[in-house]
Amino acid sequence: MTIDQARLEAFVGKMVADMGAAISAPLVRLGDRLGLYKQMAGAGPLSAEQLAERSGVLERYVREWLNAQAASGYVDYDPATERYTLGDEAAMVLADERSPVFMGGAFDIMSAAFADQDKLLDAFRHGRGLGWHEHDKCLFSGTERFFRSGYNAHLVPEWIPAIEGAREKLEAGARVADVGCGFGASTIVMAKAWPNSRFIGFDYHEPSIAAARERAAEAGVGDRVEFQVAGAKDYPGRDYDLVTFFDCLHDMGDPVGAARHVRESIDDDGIWMLVEPFAHDSVADNLNPVGRIYYSASTMICTPCSLAQEVGLGLGAQAGERRLRQVATEGGFGRFHRATETPFNMVFEARA
Numbered sequence: 001m002t003i004d005q006a007r008l009e010a011f012v013g014k015m016v017a018d019m020g021a022a023i024s025a026p027l028v029r030l031g032d033r034l035g036l037y038k039q040m041a042g043a044g045p046l047s048a049e050q051l052a053e054r055s056g057v058l059e060r061y062v063r064e065w066l067n068a069q070a071a072s073g074y075v076d077y078d079p080a081t082e083r084y085t086l087g088d089e090a091a092m093v094l095a096d097e098r099s100p101v102f103m104g105g106a107f108d109i110m111s112a113a114f115a116d117q118d119k120l121l122d123a124f125r126h127g128r129g130l131g132w133h134e135h136d137k138c139l140f141s142g143t144e145r146f147f148r149s150g151y152n153a154h155l156v157p158e159w160i161p162a163i164e165g166a167r168e169k170l171e172a173g174a175r176v177a178d179v180g181c182g183f184g185a186s187t188i189v190m191a192k193a194w195p196n197s198r199f200i201g202f203d204y205h206e207p208s209i210a211a212a213r214e215r216a217a218e219a220g221v222g223d224r225v226e227f228q229v230a231g232a233k234d235y236p237g238r239d240y241d242l243v244t245f246f247d248c249l250h251d252m253g254d255p256v257g258a259a260r261h262v263r264e265s266i267d268d269d270g271i272w273m274l275v276e277p278f279a280h281d282s283v284a285d286n287l288n289p290v291g292r293i294y295y296s297a298s299t300m301i302c303t304p305c306s307l308a309q310e311v312g313l314g315l316g317a318q319a320g321e322r323r324l325r326q327v328a329t330e331g332g333f334g335r336f337h338r339a340t341e342t343p344f345n346m347v348f349e350a351r352a
């Protein structure tokens, strides 16, 4: 064995940075849950005592937490005044749930991944799947919070207009099925924007459907939105104008079967809108920071979810356009193209 000292040091340095990010993750979640970031947002420089008082948290904990935040580069520390500032840009990411770049939900998802390690160990060892419903429950609310930012920012102004004729149908009054809807974030965003249309969200996970119903009532769109427990291959209804799948096809055991069911449930002029995590076609091209997050989540959440279901295709969260086109074609769709994309998502339009 010949050790290249420079490469060794570089690798150790990389791991030290990664250890810092990993050990800091629960602190981000604590800051989120205790309202520490929200208290700091727009408040200017604060001492540990001031933040402790505002948030009702023990000062000694707050001081240590603030030092960890400063060491992470999330807040600025002024040694002369011993005050800490959460910059406006950091506040958009950590404090403002309505910002397009809010990332608090990602840390709920990570928390579920840590909590579910023993189940994953068992699944890996014995070649079993791990259903969506078998995860720690912070995965469900975390997924809603994580994806909602992108849906709020892009769905109405960019994604729907990128699909030929979709906006016109929604404005005139369309029948829409949102499959694998989770807590209904995407369903509710669409329902708010297009009051003439009727939306029905389906998901096999009963607690998510219960949460989605509550969210719709809170949002005041209960008159045009309904949620039902149903799987992607057996949800009821025909002649939908638009069927949407947001970040869920790759979680399914039988994506081809789901595509076939979509094809049967839309009319000949109907549209299947498929939103999937951004990915290139080859593994080598996905070896970047976004691909790293998605491959990791895919290993612990998406792939085990698919393997727990019928067929168990295990598409993975980085399937890429070529593979997704194959699924749509096998499901009976003649046309399939990428309508638009963001750094986190690709939006596809499939038609008969």
Ligand SMILES: C[S@@+](CC[C@H](N)C(=O)[O-])C[C@H]1O[C@@H](n2cnc3c(N)ncnc32)[C@H](O)[C@@H]1O
Residues within 6 Å of the ligand: 132, 143, 144, 147, 148, 179, 180, 181, 182, 183, 184, 185, 186, 202, 203, 204, 205, 208, 230, 231, 232, 233, 245, 246, 247, 248, 251, 252, 253, 305, 309
């Ligand atoms: C990553 S989450 C996305 C949820 C939601 N679309 C969103 O964007 O917030 C995947 C969802 O797919 C659902 N799911 C998985 N397999 C399913 C199936 N075969 N039929 C219906 N829903 C399914 C899960 O219960 C989960 O809510």
